[in-house]
Amino acid sequence: MENVFSELKGKTVLVTGSGRGIGKSIAEHFAAVGANIVITDIDEATAATTATEIADRYKVQTLSVVSDVSDEASVDALFAKISETFATLDVLVNNAGITMDGLFIRMKTEQWKKVIDINLTGTYLCSQRASNIMRKQRSGVMINISSIVAMGNPGQANYSASKAGLLGLTRTLAKELAPMGIRVNAVTPGFIHTPMTDKIPEKRREEMVSHIPLGRMGKPEDIAKAILFLATNSLSGYITGAVLEISGGLTGL
Ligand SMILES: NC(=O)c1ccc[n+]([C@@H]2O[C@H](COP(=O)([O-])OP(=O)(O)OC[C@H]3O[C@@H](n4cnc5c(N)ncnc54)[C@H](O)[C@@H]3O)[C@@H](O)[C@H]2O)c1
Structure with a gap:
């Protein structure tokens, strides 16, 4: 198992x-x-x-x-630039996402619309373009960043629907794209x-942490490490259509 990530x-x-947050940490872990x-x-x-820092x-x-x-x-412009610069696209991590919370009523x-457009439609758009490259390569991995809020959370109907939608999209793409050598x-x-x-707000954060069995908030690297695992065929080559919870044991908010 020496240097399992060498592939x-x-x-x-x-x-x-x-540019920041979980996505930046994921990018750093792959670069490492x-x-x-x-x-x-x-x-x-x-x-x-x-990009400069990582390079x-x-x-x-x-x-x-x-x-x-x-x-x-x-x-489309993003994927045109990728094709001009790199010969392959091997891993897509659909991480971009926003919240715009408010009570449903x-x-x-x-x-x-804004939250669905970015969190769910954005993933659809990037995954479709990536799958066109990956199917020609007959290899590739896609990983979607959903949330435990997919299970429902007051004040986040839009975000929860977008993140639950990602789970259906993940499972469907896993089935459709497996014959093309693509895991999702x-x-x-x-x-x-x-x-x-x-x-x-600080008070609400403290209250949320008190419900986490492992007793702390997660760090971006806790997510990045799991993404590396899911991107590495020698470790997770038989895993597709799966949903991995990374929450310190918190199953709802
Ligand atoms: N932080 C958490 O507790 C948590 C929990 C579960 C899921 N997530 C998910 O993880 C992902 C990253 O979250 P984060 O906490 O790092 O958030 P963040 O706000 O720190 O980072 C999100 C990044 O996405 C970018 N972005 C926003 N809209 C975009 C768009 N339309 N196109 C391209 N980029 C855009 C932002 O500029 C920002 O750099 C999100 O999908 C989020 O829903 C976060």
């Missing part, structure tokens, strides 16, 4: 929303084992800084692309310390 060296990995990384984010500054630190090739995963033309249709899995993180959860 990822020189591979091309696309992580959406990787020698993969070349496409950093893409709607935020130009964080995408560029993260300097891990001596891998990075490509930074500003793109909005919910915009079809922007996703007061939820605006705009708020509903999902992870459901619990409560992870990132700029997304920094917005939650």
Whole structure:
């Protein structure tokens, strides 16, 4: 089992929303084992800084692309740049996601649509383009970042629906794409310390941590390590259509 991740060296990995937070940590973990990384984010500054940081630190090739995963033309432009720069696309991590919380009875249709467009349609758009490359290679791995909130959480009807939708998409793509040599899995993180959860008031955060059996919030690297496992054929080559919960034992909020 020496250097189990050596197969990822020189591979091309696309992580959406990787300017910061969990996506950035995933990108760093792949770079640490020698993969070349496409950093893409709607935020130009964080995408560029993260891509430079990773290239300097891990001596891998990075490509930074500003793109909005919910915009079809922007996703097409992203994939055109990837094809111009790299010969293959081996791993896609659909990580870009947002919250726009509010009680259901007061939820605006705009708020509903925005979250579904980015979290669910964005994954559809990127996965479809990636599958067109991967099916020609007859190999590839996709990993979708869902959430334990897929099980339902007050104030997050839009987010919960988007994350539950990702589970159906994952299981369906796993079945459709398996004959083409493509594996598709999902992870459901619990409560992870990132700029997304920094917005939650301190008191509410403490209360949430008190329900976590392992007694702490997750760190972005807790997610990144599981993603490396799911991307490595020698470790997880027989796993597709699976949902891996990474929540310190928290099963609901
Ligand atoms: N933090 C948690 O506790 C937690 C728990 C479960 C699931 N998740 C999921 O993990 C993923 C990453 O979350 P995070 O906590 O790192 O959040 P974050 O807000 O720190 O990072 C999300 C990144 O996505 C980018 N982004 C937003 N909209 C985009 C768009 N339209 N196109 C491209 N990029 C876009 C943001 O600019 C940001 O860099 C999300 O899908 C989130 O739903 C997070």
